[in-house]
Amino acid sequence: MIDNSAKDVLHTRLRRDRSALLWKLDGLSEYDARRPLTVTGTNLLGLVKHMAAVEARYLGEVFDRPSPHPLSRWQDHDGSDMWATEDESRDQIVDSYRRVWEHSDATIDELPLNAPGRVPWWPEPHSSTTLFAVLVHLLGETNRHAGHADILREGVDGRTGMRPEHETRIDEDARTAYRAKIEQAARSAASLQA
Numbered sequence: 001m002i003d004n005s006a007k008d009v010l011h012t013r014l015r016r017d018r019s020a021l022l023w024k025l026d027g028l029s030e031y032d033a034r035r036p037l038t039v040t041g042t043n044l045l046g047l048v049k050h051m052a053a054v055e056a057r058y059l060g061e062v063f064d065r066p067s068p069h070p071l072s073r074w075q076d077h078d079g080s081d082m083w084a085t086e087d088e089s090r091d092q093i094v095d096s097y098r099r100v101w102e103h104s105d106a107t108i109d110e111l112p113l114n115a116p117g118r119v120p121w122w123p124e125p126h127s128s129t130t131l132f133a134v135l136v137h138l139l140g141e142t143n144r145h146a147g148h149a150d151i152l153r154e155g156v157d158g159r160t161g162m163r164p165e166h167e168t169r170i171d172e173d174a175r176t177a178y179r180a181k182i183e184q185a186a187r188s189a190a191s192l193q194a
Helices: 004-023 030-034 044-058 090-110 131-157 172-193
Strands: 116-118 128-130
Touching: 004 044, 004 090, 004 131, 030 044, 030 090, 044 090, 044 131, 090 131, 128 131
Parallel strands: none
Antiparallel strands: 116 128
16 A cells, blocks of 8 residues: 555655756746747646646546636637636636646545546546546656747747756856757768667
8 A cells, every 4th residue: 555655755746846846937037928839739837728628627526626726618629628717817717727736736635545536537447436546647747748838938948947046047148159060960960870
């Protein structure tokens, strides 16, 4: 049986990864927080909005503990859970995510890791699950999107790292030389394969 120390480790990691995702918004203009940074429109504030909805549903609905706060729409075919409209402020989205954390943390604290849950959007027979399985799944989702945010933020202003104390900034000359070195290695390898 999995003990409470495992639960503490999972919960600590989730808290760390949530904070890493939010940190990627620090110091950005309203435009840079919202603008599409990939061909599919992925943007930093949209990743936070999406994760608020994902976490609220996995650590709320799945365990019959619906959020006491209104949730944004989720998994719409139009992708509206992945970007912020002009009517949604950054503060609203960040505050919503933080309120989700409180509700999620209460679910994690109050339920044992083997607490049963049901994920209605997963196909049968996989829809029956436990808090342990959901925490592992949610850690993967949060980590995945925090990684997206890290790459997006690097593209905006070169800021990298998981937390402020790990922030790395490379001067532009060093960055250009490093990138050129990698580009040359890629071209050389491609010519050898031709």
